[in-house]
Amino acid sequence: MATTQAHRELAHRLEEEAARSPRAYLVRLALLAALGYGLLLVLLAIAFGLPLLMLWHILANGARPGPELAYAVLLPLVFGAVVLRALWIRLGVPEGYVLGRGEAPALQEEVERLRQAAGAPALHGIVIDGELNAAAASVPRALGLLGHRHYLVLGLPLMQLFDREELAAVIAHEFGHFGSGHGGFGGWIYRVRLSWYRVLDGLAGSGFMFSRLLFKFYEWYVPYFNACSFALARRNEYEADAAAVAAVGREAAASALVRLELGARRVHGRFWPQVFDRARAQGHPPAAVHAQLVRALRADAPADLERVLEIAARDSDPEDTHPTLPQRLAAMAAGPQLRARGQAAAPALLGAALLAEIERGLDEYWRERVRAQWRQRYEEAAAARAQLAALEGLGAPGAQERLEHARLVESLRVDFDAEPLYARLLEAHPDSAMAHYRAGVLALRRGDADLGAARLRRAVTLDAGAVRPVVTDLETLAGDPDLDAACAVAVRSLREELAPAAQELAARDAAAADDEMLPHGLDAAALAALAEVLAAQPRIARAWLVRKRIAMAEAQAHFVLLLDWRGPVAGEGAALKRLVDALSLPGSFTAFTGSNERALAQRVRALCGEPVYRKGAR
Template sequence: MQRWFQWISFKKISTPEEFDALVCRVERMAHRNPGFYRSRLRLLACLGYVYILAVFVLLFAGLWGIRLYLTTIQDLETIESLNYVTILVGFSLLRLFFVRFDRPKGIPLTRQQVPELFAMLDELASVMKAPKLNNVILNGELNAAIVQRPRLGFIGWQSNYLLMGLPLMQALSPQQCKAVLAHELAHLCGDDGRVSAWIYQIRRTWYDLAEQFEYSSGGFLFYRFFSWYGPFFRAFSFVHARAQEYEADQQVIEVVGGHHLAEALIWLYVYDHLLLKEYWSTHYHRALHQPEPDDDSISQILQVLRSGLSPDQYCRWLALCLARQTTNASTHPCLSERLERLDYIPAELAPPELNATVLLGDKFADLTAQLNQFQKQKEIEEWADDHDYSQHQLAWLHRLNQKPEHLLTPEEKMKRASTTWQLQDQQQALSMFQSIIAENPNQVGARYWVGYLLTEEGQADGVTHLEFAMDHDPSLVIPACRQLYGYYHQRYQPDRAGPYKQRWQNHQKVWKMALAERSKFAQDTQYKPHGLPDAEIRQLTEYFSSYPEIKSVYLAQRVLERFPECPYFVFGMTRRPFHRKKHDFYSNQKLKGLINCAIAFSSDYVLHFLDELVNWERLKRLPGAKIYPQR
C-alpha cells in the first residue's frame, strides 16, 4: 500500500502536458512491474464506484439515524415522509448499476445467410479459444470492431458483437480479412480479454455518471473527486488499451500470419485516403443539390474501392500514413510502429485478385441493397442539416457575387473564394485566391490555398506559397508540411520530403497543446478587448442582423500563453425567446452552423451562446465587447 501512495498523484490534471506526463509515467511503471500495474488498474477501476457507494452509504446512515431519533420522539408524520426520501435515495442507488448501452446498428447476419463467413469465425474462435459471438453485424464502415454490450449494466453478462464493414470486405482479400478478424477476437481471449472488456465498460459507465453528477444539484459531493479521478483513470486504462493492441497483433502472427495483417493495415489506411478524395470530398456537392441522401451510397463506396488507385497515389498516401506518429490522442499505435512490430517492410502491393466479399456468397447483392437503405436512413437527418447549410452558403455566396467588387472587404473576398472552392469550382476558386494575392501578397490564407490547389495538380509553383504560409501562420504548419511531404513522395523525391516530415512532427505536439488551450473554457479563462477596426465591426453587425433569433452579441479575444501572435476570438451570443410566427426554431448547434456559413472574419474564432460559457460575465464586462446591437 505504501508503494501505491508513493507514485499516485492527487493533483488535478487539467492540461495535455500533465496528461501526457502521467501516461509516460504509468507506461514506465507498467514496463518495470506488469503485475503491480494490472492489480492497481483493477483497484482503480473500482474506485469510482467505491466512492459513490460510500457517499450513498453515509446518506443512508444519516437518514437511518434521523429515523431512529424521530422514532424515539414519536413523530410518525415526519417518519412517513422520511421513508419516501429513503425510497428515492435507494432507487437512485440502484440506477447506478444499470447504465444503458445502445445496441450496435447495422444489418444482422445469420449462419444460414453467410455460412462461409461463420465458418471462418468458428475456425478462429476454436484456435484462439475466443468466447461466443452473440451477434455479427454488417455496416458501411471501412473497419471491423468488437463491441461488448452488458445486458445487466454494471453487473455484466456481456453480449459480444462483431461489427463488419462491407467496404472493408471489398478492400481486403479473404486472408487479410481473416487477419483483421483475428485481431478483433484477440481482444476477447483469455482472462486479460475479460478484464479489458470490464475496464472498458467501467470507463464508459464512469463517463455517464460523471456527466450526471458533476452538474446536478448534488454535484458538490462528487465534482472534486471526479475532476481528479477522471484523468488519472483515463491514463491508466489508456496504457492498458494500447498494450492490448500490441498483444492482439502478436496473436494474429501465431494464428494467421503477420504479413496478412500488415498488408491489411496498409490497404485500410491507403483506401481511407482514396475514399476521402474520391467519395467524401464530393459530399457537399451532392448535399447542395439533393435534399436526401443517395439511395446507393454503399454501392458508390464499393465502386470507388473497385476502381483502385494509381501507383503515384499509393506512394503518396502510404508515405503520409507512415509519417504519422503515435500520440496519446488514440490508444491505437501508428501504422509504422505496428508494421515494425510485425517485422514487415512496407512495399508496393498489388490489389487482391479476390476480395473478402466472397465470404458473403450469393447474398452479397441482397446485403448490399439492404445496407444501402440502412445507410440512407442513418444519414437522412444529418444530410438534411448539410443540405440546409450548403443552401445557406450558396445564398450568401450569391449575395457576395452580386456585390460590386470594389465594395468587397478582404474578408469577404476570402469567404467568397473558399465557398466557391467548397461548393462549385476549384479552378474558379484558384483564380479568386490568386487575385487576392495580387492585391495583397501577404494574405497568408490565400497563399496557402493557392499552394494547396497547385500542388494537387502537380505544379511546383505551389511549393513557395505553402512555405510562405507555414512560415507566417503556426496553424498552417501541419497541413502545409503534410501536403508538401505527400507532393514530393508522389514525385518520388523522398529526400526533399524528409525535412517537411521532421517539421510536421516537431510542430505537432506544441500545436496540439495550443489547440487544447484554445478549446478549454474555465473559471480562470482570461479575455481582452477585441481591438478590431470599426469597419469590420459594422460588417459583423450586418451578418448578425440577418438572424432574428440573435438578441445580442459580444466579442473578445482570448488571452493565450501559446502562440499569442495568432489571435483567437470568442463570440458570445444570446437568443431571443422563440416566437413561432416570426421565425423557425433552430437548435443552438444548428444556428451556430448557419452563422458560420455566412460570417466572413479575418482570424480564428469560436461561436458560443453565453449560457455555454463558464465565466461569461467577465466577457460581457470588457470595454466595447458588445457589438450587436450597436448602441
C-alpha cells in the same frame, strides 16, 4: 484535465511499469477501477439509505411527518437516481446486419475455423456493419455476473477492401482479444469510465452542494484512470496482432495493417469529406454511398509505403489505444508491405445476393442517420447558392465579385476545379492574398509543387494573418498518402518554414492567467450587439469581457469573453462553437466558461467588475 503531453507521458510511464511487472499492474488497475465503482456505490447507499433511516426514525418515535420531510427524502432520492442510472449501462447486440443460422456458410465456416485455432469462446453471432473496421464485442449479462455473449463485428467496407487471407488476419486479431479474455476485463474498465462521465453529466448544474467535490475527484481520477487502462489496451493490441501472425503468417498480417491504414486515410481524409461537401448543393444524401465507397477503396493508386509509415507515426493520437502502424509492424518483426491485391473477400464469403441485400440495408441506415445533418448543411448553404447564382448573372464583375465567385464555386461544386478561376483573377489582380492562398492549395493537390509553394508564400507575404489557414491546409495535405512526392517535399518544407509564425500568431490570439488584461473599451452599440448574440444561447446566464494587452500598438485587438454556463457538461462544447460562429467583435477573441481556467476567470471577473451581459436584463 490533463494536457495531451501530460497524458502521453503518464501513459508511456505506465506502459513501462506494466511491461516490468504485469501482475502488479493488473492488480493496480483493478483496484483503481474498484475505487471508481466503490465511491459510486457509497454515494448510492447514502442516497437511498438516508431517506429510509429518516423514515424509520420518525415511525419508531411516533412523530407526525411534516411537509419538510418530503423535501428531505426526495432530494437524496433524486441524487440516487442519477447515480443508479449511471451504474446501469445496458449494452445490447451491436448494430448492423446479424447473420442468421445458415446464412453466408462460407463466412461462418471461415470464422469458426479461426475461432477454434485461437481458442476463443463460442460466438453468439456475426454482425455486418458499415464501418471500415472490425471489433470483438462482449455483451455482459447481469453486469457481467452471468458471463458475456460474444459477437464478431465485421465492417462490409473492410470485407470489400481485403482479400480472404487479409480478412482472416483481422478476424484472427479480434479472436485474439476474445481468447485472451480482453473483452470481459476491458469491458468492465470501459463501463467504469462511462459511469463517471454519465454521473458528472447528470450532476452538472443540478445544484447539489457536493457536486464540486466530485468534479475535483474527476479532475484527478479520470485522466489517471484513462492513462492506466491505456497501457492495458495497448498490450492487448500487441497480443491480438501476434494471434493474427500465428493464424495467417507475418506477410498477410502486415499487409492487412498497411492496407487498412492506407484505406482509412483515403476514406476519412478524402472520400467522406467530399461526400458531405455535396450537401451544400444537393438536398438529399446519395442513394448508393457504399458502392461509391468500395470504388474508392479498391482504386489501385500507387502508394509510397515509407511515407505512409511516416504519416502514421506523426499523426498518432495519445487517446487512441491502438499502437501506431510502425509500432505494430515492429512488434511483428515485419516491414511495410502490400501483397498483390486478390479478389475482395465479401463476394466470395457472403454471396452476391446477400451482399447486395446487406449493402442496400446499410445504405438505407446511413441515409436515415445523416438525413437531418445533411438537410441542415443544405439549408445553411442556401444563401451561398443564391449568391453564386447572382454573381454568375453579373455582366462585368469586379475583383471582389470574381474572388467570391471562385470561392463559392470551390465550396459548392465539388467536382469542378476552381483553380483556373483563381488564376484568371490573379492575372488582373496579382495582390489578392486569398486568391494566392486558395490557388496554391489547389495547385499542390493536383501535383504542381513549385507553383503551389510559390503562391502560398506570396499569400503570407501579402497578408501575415494568412499563415494560420495556410499551415492548417498544409497539415491536411501532409496527411494525404497519395500526394505527389515532390508536393510532399514542398509541403514539409513550407510547414517547417511557416510553423513558427503560425504558432506566434496563435499565442497572440490565446489567453492565459498571466496575460495583462485591460478594460474592453467597447461602446454601447457593440455591447448591445454582443448581448443580442448571447441572449440566443439560453444556457448562458452572465458574461464578462476584457481585452488582452498586445505588444504592438497597431495590432488587432484580442478580447477575452468569460461565460457563466448553466447546463450539462456534454453540451458546453457545442454551445461554445455555435457562439463563436455567431459572434462578431472588432478583433479576435477567446470565449471560455472557466471550468478549466479558474485563475483566468477570476482575473477577468475582477477587472470587468459588473458583467457586460445578464440573462433577462434590459
